[in-house]
Ligand SMILES: CC1=C(/C=C/C(C)=C/C=C/C(C)=C/C=C/C=C(C)/C=C/C=C(C)/C=C/C2=C(C)CCCC2(C)C)C(C)(C)CCC1
């Protein structure tokens with residue numbers, strides 16, 4: 001399982017060992033493009049999945065799409081007017097959402113810690129870089145957020161080491177070994193590179209394979225066009241909103257890319273959380 005992840009991880013490790021400058025602007029830009037282009041499509045099937053879960057007529061679909069766009073737009077506006085609160089909300093939602101990848105763990109607190117570990121590992125491994133990115137996404141007060149995450153990181157990572165053991169013993173060996181390596185790489189590699197590896201090659205494929213299984217009757221052309229068109233629409237929507245913004249948004253491309261992800265992450269989280277609950281009922 002996750003063959004592309006192992007190829008990508010080995011490639012990044014080999015490049016690092018060969019002395020490739022992974023922390024340089026060109027590498028960070030490439031990782032940013034990768035996590036946007038490779039990560040956005042994993043939410044593009046949200047509405048199709050919703051439609052599959054409850055039969056919707058044309059009016060229902062329009063209403064659901066409007067709610068989805070409204071939630072994402074509210075989050076984008078929050079970045080403009082209260083960026084610190086937006087950052088805190090984003091990180092909290094991301095921790096819960098990444099924790100949902102650990103469906104083999106029964107204990108919600110263990111899942112939350114495992115989700116938080118994805119943020120804690122780069123934060124403790126590259127304090128200055130992560131703090132700088134948080135500030136670029138929000139404002140100077142964000143250094144405090146980074147400090148809190150760093151303070152919680154040792155416990156978070158130790159608890160997650162236990163969860164990796166539980167996952168391994170319960171037969172989820174592929175996931176346990178992939179995540180063990182990924183957390184080590186998140187500690188070592190530049191944060192954006194480590195995050196791209198996790199997001200594009202571990203988190204997104206889990207969603208995408210579940211979505212593909214549920215939407216098995218979509219033709220490959222429909223599947224591809226939904227992914228490309230809705231991901232593109234999300235990027236265009238983000239640009240359009242920025243044009244309307246009275247205050248300039250983050251100046252840094254990576255910070256902007258994270259803000260875009262955070263905006264679509266809100267409806268994506270609400271929907272996938274709801275769908276997962278419904279599935280377990
Ligand atoms: C359907 C639809 C659509 C689309 C959608 C989409 C496309 C979605 C997606 C979604 C998604 C795609 C989501 C995502 C999520 C994500 C997340 C949740 C993330 C997180 C992250 C983090 C948390 C990070 C952190 C950090 C930083 C920031 C810095 C560095 C370091 C670190 C890494 C720590 C539209 C709107 C068009 C329309 C309607 C319908």
Ligand SMILES: [Fe+2]
Nearest residue numbers: 042097207268
């Ligand atoms: Fe997701």
